[in-house]
Amino acid sequence: MTRRIVVVSAGLSDPSSTRLLADLLAKETLALLGDAEVEVIELRPLAHALADQLLTGFATGELAAAERAMAQADAVIAVTPVFSASYSGLFKTFFDVLERGTLDGTPVLVAATAGTARHSLVLEHALRPLFSHLQAVVVPTGVFAASEDWGAGGADGALVRRVQRAAGELAALVASRQHTTRPDQFDRDLAALGDFENLLRG
């Protein structure tokens, strides 16, 4: 069965090192899984729609499609630039507006980019707690890439080995699981409701 890998990239520039890291992780995961397809969600073009959803409570157009893709994902690779010692506001907004339960039990690989390696713990103090809250299953290895990892400083291949290790963990987790469709809020409420007599009994 073809697995669906959804990549979320909150990079703002083009080319973007955030997108570059996301692509490395996706390519490696795809190679390991074999029968899989990758969908990339760039958040920049969705920025206005995200602000609208904050205000109206519902998603439209491409954003609605992106949120549906998240609900169908067998695995998520989430990559953000570091802004002010955390994930970017745009990245957080996307996960703020996702309907509760969208990522229930979904394998997630977290990754981040920054200008300096001093921010590398952002994976542990910001991204991992966010996805734990969303009840996703975060793989043990997160991938952080600072500016030096892309140039001569990364020549020892540390970033590549880390990408391989994280992608390996994600692929193994996905391969060990059946594809299941996650019910949305309405269906979960409905399933919990049972018969009205149950509600009446309190």
Next chain:
Amino acid sequence: MEYGIFTVGDVTTDPTTGRTPTEHERIKATVAIAVKAEEIGLDVFATGEHHNPPFAAPANPPVLLAHLAAKTDRIKLSTSTTLITTNDAVRIAEDYAYLQHLADGRMDLMLGRGNTGPVYPWFGKDIRDGIALAVENYALLHRLWREEDVDWEGRFRTPLQGFTSTPRPLDGTPPFVWHGSIRSPEIAEQAAYYGDGFFSNHIFWPAEHTARMVALYRARFEHYGHGRAEDAIVGLGGQVYLAKNSQDAIAQFRPYFDVAPVYGHGPSLEEYMASTPLSVGSPDQVVEKTLGFREYAGDYRRQLFLVDHSGLPLDTVLHQLDMLGDVVAELRKHDAPALEGSLA
């Protein structure tokens, strides 16, 4: 099929003039709008219930509706909504039965939970109990209008022993009840269980939410033995702004839309119209969009429009109602024959 208007009684600055009506002006405007609704041939006027600024809707809708009963002859008076969570079911039973007598039966009511978190603790309640409050309070209200001697014990109010709610409903017929909810299946289930009406506010969300809730309500209405799913009693909200031609309607409404309390500062008017039932345009366009509601909700029984919000001044609203009267006359030509006649 019934057509009418519903209001939330918001006191909002008119963005085109910077003028904010006083509470007194807003309350008197609401009365004028209701009287006008009867004049143009609408079937229903419904008022919200509010306990906080910026609203000048009644905290207890029967206060307004009893006044309107005296000023009108034909229009049905209703609510949008009566808070079933924070009101005592005993007071709802008493006040609305009294209204029913004053209005000679020309009333019904729509129950809602209220989504304003701070309101609940003002009345000793907790918003996290919203569904449980709606279920328990209505179970009591339902009995109070049908039984003269009620013993009651529940989670949320003091027990009753041998209690009789007075006055008894007019001619022994309890007021008709609608249950309103945007996306809580429990409330569609509740409406179906009792064979009551189900109303989808409809106006602030894409239609797919309404479609799912209405489909659930219809299926469960049949399940509980109240009739066929297609005969279930569905009501929908709508929101219109009319002008002779669509460009004028858009140009006139845009300043209100752009800063409106609910959707202001967000999507454009055009985007919002494309994804919700908001209908701003010529009478023909509004008729066409409104007729489209039944494609996903089926044939339904009550259509309420919001026309008096976001700072629109009274004279504009009254002019809107003149045009709405013509729109409704056109809509009536398309009513499904099987659903003709009044409710309950």
